[in-house]
Amino acid sequence: MDRIVYDRMAAHDSTHWWYRARRDILADYLAREGHLPADARILEIGCGTGHNLPMLSAFGSVEAIEIDPAARAIASERLGKPVGAAPLPELTGVERGAYDLIAVLDVVEHIEDDVAALKAMGDCLKPGGKILIAVPAHQWMWSAHDVVNHHHRRYSKATLAAAIGKAGLKHNGLRWFNSLLFPLAVASRVAGRIRGKDDSDDSPPPGPVNALFEAIFRLERHLVGRVPLSPGVSIVTLASPK
Secondary structure: OOHHHHHHHHHHOOOOHHHHHHHHHHHHHHHHHOOOOOOEEEEEEOOOOOOOHHHHHOOEEEEEEOOOHHHHHHHHHHHOOOOEOOOOOOOOOOOOOOEEEEEEEOOHHHOOOHHHHHHHHHHOEEEEEEEEEEEEEOHHHOOHHHHHOOOOOOEOHHHHHHHHHHOOEEEOOOEEEOOOOHHHHHHHHHHHHHHOOOOOOOOOOOHHHHHHHHHHHHHHHHOOOOOOOOOOOEEEEEEEEO
């Protein structure tokens, strides 16, 4: 990712509506669908500044990997222990057969060989282990945001299912999320293209708007995995070895 993406993450991951509500949605989904042991060993790959680590720590003992040095330093401070730097898809030095849960939250789209990355993650799971995967959806929504984040793709349910299957994994159902605000996201992308201003700035909006978006998005914590949602900005699933 461009340096500015990590800088914005560090500045806004505690206040931006998207980060805050997304953590709650993923925590509720994992609590309902993860069925993790009480002493789960968890690895987050591509943890960025570590903003998801406290949420994941509620489910067990957490380790993390981040390849960007500045973001890794922030994440290490938040985690209270060093964060590793093993890149995907190799995951050199990461223990195989060791984890009850691996979390890759908006990470797989950054990896050119996503199938090899998913296969390597599967090799690091204990029997019965799972991979929590969240990815951006809809290739037709490609924008400057994807460029500065160094994405290789956005996913459809079909392309994500294909990558998971080719990696020797199965999923528990592919769920749309960030659906309630999806029409607004589409309108924003279309308007930007019409104006010729495809903006990559993802700084939070003014306070009242930020609070409103957070409240709307957070409503999905009660819905994801329970009822089918209409198409959203993202897809989430839990994958495990076949």
